[in-house]
Amino acid sequence: MQTPIPMTGFKKTQPILIFGICFVLAILSWWYLTEQRQSDSKLDLAKQAEIFSRYITNDIDARLPALERMVHRWIEQGGTSKKEFVSDATQYISDIPGFQAIEWVDETYHVRWVVPLKGNEKAENLYLGFEE
Numbered sequence: 001m002q003t004p005i006p007m008t009g010f011k012k013t014q015p016i017l018i019f020g021i022c023f024v025l026a027i028l029s030w031w032y033l034t035e036q037r038q039s040d041s042k043l044d045l046a047k048q049a050e051i052f053s054r055y056i057t058n059d060i061d062a063r064l065p066a067l068e069r070m071v072h073r074w075i076e077q078g079g080t081s082k083k084e085f086v087s088d089a090t091q092y093i094s095d096i097p098g099f100q101a102i103e104w105v106d107e108t109y110h111v112r113w114v115v116p117l118k119g120n121e122k123a124e125n126l127y128l129g130f131e132e
Contacts, residue, residue: 059098066092067102082113089115 014076070088074080080088089102093115104113109129114120 060074063096063099066096070102085113086115 072087086089103111111126
């Protein structure tokens with residue numbers, strides 16, 4: 001009968017060592033993939049923010065000339081009647097969708113005219129001077 005060969009210390013710890021190495025590699029892989037996913041998410045978010053920023057800038061740039069025309073006419077005529085303001089603002093809102101309202105603010109920073117008034121009643125006579 002053959003006597004069993006006693007296991008050396010290394011052979012006894014070999015499975016534990018292999019398990020430990022695999023465990024460490026799994027943790028490192030998980031950490032790397034998590035970091036990569038977070039990095040990709042931040043990059044995607046930055047790209048989306050840039051796209052929305054460009055969209056908002058282009059939208060504002062498209063709307064400003066209409067409002068500037070109203071201001072220039074006001075300056076050239078030394079004012080305008082409420083009837084003319086309402087007519088112009090109504091036309092701009094009709095022609096350029098997306099305006100919620102167009103307001104005229106006087107020199108005391110009070111909103112005096114709002115077009116359309118319906119749904120924006122709280123804005124009329126609002127004091128904007130509290131805003132910095």
